[in-house]
Amino acid sequence: MVYSAVILDIEGTVCPIAFVKDTLFPYFLRKVPTLVTSQDPVVRSLLGQFGTEQVENHIRKLVDRDVKDPILKQLQGYVWEEGYKSGEIRAPVYNDAVKFIQDVQVPIYIYSSGSVKAQKLLFAHVDTGKAQPEELCSKLSGFFDITTSGRKTDKQSYLNIISEINRKAETVLFVSDNVLELEAATKAGLRTMLAVRPGNAPIPKDTHFVEVRDFEQIKGF
């Protein structure tokens, strides 16, 4: 592999979109009534930042529309923590992605719209079918989200990350299922690959990105 570092997206790239839509989001929504009455100062401060009295309705609308809202994403991290710690949630990271993270010799970073807290929880509770969940956080060199680096569809966000990890853009590979994110990363000078996983959105006809169905393929580039 010729890259000096790899940046991975989460949803639709290292784990199925269905895990987020059918497990994480419903879990969060079930906890919203309790969340809005929480006395935890961090949660109260986040809720206050929405700037509305109709907090519960507002949250439900954001989740229904899958809005990548930074306040929502931070709240989700707090709520999912309970689910991971109780064992109710485990992250179905694809086996080839687990192996890639364990084997590859260059630094691997994560960049997701999910908060850094949510990312670390996910990689600390990977379901590999064994009794104990797999801990992959320690294999990852860093985590970026929309509060640390900006929106994933903005070129500047990738420039921010490249500067943070102190690499040349053209030596860094970004893998994502989202063509708009890949276009932004390409504009920033990064190399890119399109993750193709079961349940992902159909690939636009005119796309020119190299497709990856199994992370073993990345090692060959």
Ligand SMILES: CSCCC(=O)C(=O)COP(=O)(O)O
């Ligand atoms: C940390 S995983 C939570 C998933 C999530 O909330 C999300 O928005 C995923 O977006 P991604 O950028 O990983 O496609």
Ligand SMILES: [Mg+2]
């Ligand atoms: Mg994605």
